[in-house]
Amino acid sequence: MGSGKRTLTTVAIALVCAVTVLGTPGGAFASPGRPTPASTPSSGSTRVAGKDLEAVRKKLDDLYHDAAVATDAYNAAQERTKNQSAQIVRLAQEIVKGQEKLADLKDRAGAAARAQYRGGGLPPGVRLWLSDNPQQFLDGAGTALQGEHATEGLLADMTRTQHDLEQYARDAADRWQELDANREAKAKAKKKIEKQIAAAEKLESQLKKQEQKRLQELEDEAALKAQTAWLDSGILKELRGKASGEGREAVKFAADQLGKPYVWGAEGPKSYDCSGLTSQAWAAAGTVIPRTSQEQWKHLRHVDVKDMRPGDLIIYFHDASHVAMYVGDGAIIHAPRPGRTVTIAGAGSMPILGVVRPDA
Structure with missing residues (x-):
């Protein structure tokens, strides 16, 4: 990895390491650790005040996923409306x-x-x-x-x-x-x-502060488990691709947006949804790509996961309802969902559908 790319990833990780559980200290995304005993839930810790927080987490995932699918439909209709x-x-x-x-x-x-x-x-x-x-x-x-x-x-x-x-x-x-x-x-x-968002917010609002904190921990642990499994496959040993000039510009733009809120349908500059971030990052790099994650998956060149390089876009879930930008060291920058901000996460923390390359 070039020093410029490592510096970018390291700086970005430093901004979110206090709130994102991704691996052992100093290991970035290339050498993940296992959850420490303190962060490993006990057999009964998922039930607080009679509520099954793991079930709540899965329900929230479903609600926000459905909202993401609808957001893609909204964005696609918006693009068609502008064109028409x-x-x-x-x-x-x-x-x-x-x-x-x-x-x-x-x-x-x-x-x-x-x-x-x-x-x-x-x-x-x-x-x-x-x-x-x-x-x-x-x-x-x-x-x-x-x-x-x-x-x-x-x-x-x-x-x-x-x-x-x-x-x-x-x-x-x-x-x-x-x-x-x-x-x-x-x-x-x-x-x-x-x-969908109102239902999710209502569900979260019914949780006490302690439950909300534990819910966040469960989300982090689920992401860590998926990321660890992905990295245990040895994928990082195969990732040798270097970013193109445009790819570096796109990654730099995405990194500059860290901490900005997720807002569905937003394309910046103050807030973004997932495909709003990736499309604007590549527009800033000089390449116009489709607005939605589904259209990005449909129209951009597909590359094998082992061949991906910083700047490539990872498409997630079977319905291509989420997209993130790969930035190297097994990490992505993405706009996750309502209530969250543009952040860094593990590339394997969600089910990967495939990878596309805008500057093919």
Whole structure:
């Protein structure tokens, strides 16, 4: 590992080591320890005041997971809404330009028709017979023929422009329908997010301070257990990838956001949700990536876990409902969930679906 990457990880870990249980002191994420006897729960310590805190923890995990899925749906609908609004604006501009062009073509066609009318009357053969200068007549006939062709061209252009306007109008109407559908999807997702978060907050509010503290310990212990199992597989021995220049910029941006609150649907600069953090980090590095974790999983290049390098994104859970940035030494930076802040955690502390690389 390069000294720059180790310094970044070390500094970031120092900011959160007081509240995050990840391994033995000084071991960073590369050499995790086992829970000390003091942090290992006794057989009855998960039940406080008659409540099964482990069951509460799992229930909270389910509620916040469902909220994360709904947040991804909200963010996706929001992105589609922005794109459709931009398309409607573009189509409206095309319609205005088309109407102006059509008005100009009508004026020119009318002028050509009036000129043709003024030069009409007698048949061409009679006008040639009456003409004092046959050559001048023939020249004028050629000009008139050109004018007729030009008029035909004007009429064809008018027809094409009219058809374009009709197509623009149909496209705009379609975009409006899609916009309405996505507004409805956003509202539905928002309602679900708020419902799940409210249920989680209500459940947590029913716990006493001692129970809330113990609940946090249980969360840390579950994360440590998963991280330890991941590291025990020997994965760190295989991770040799070095960050690209853009990857280093993305990691630096993510590290600068440590301590900022998680807010669903947020893209910074004061708060983030999980994919808001990763998409903005890579935007700061000069690469635009999809807004949601599911779209990041769907559209970015997949790489094997053993080949990942700092800056890559780890997608979590079977439904790709969470994303974090790998920063080296077996660690990630991510925006976990409501009530938490952007923090460092073990890369294996949640079920990994796969890894994607934005700067492939």
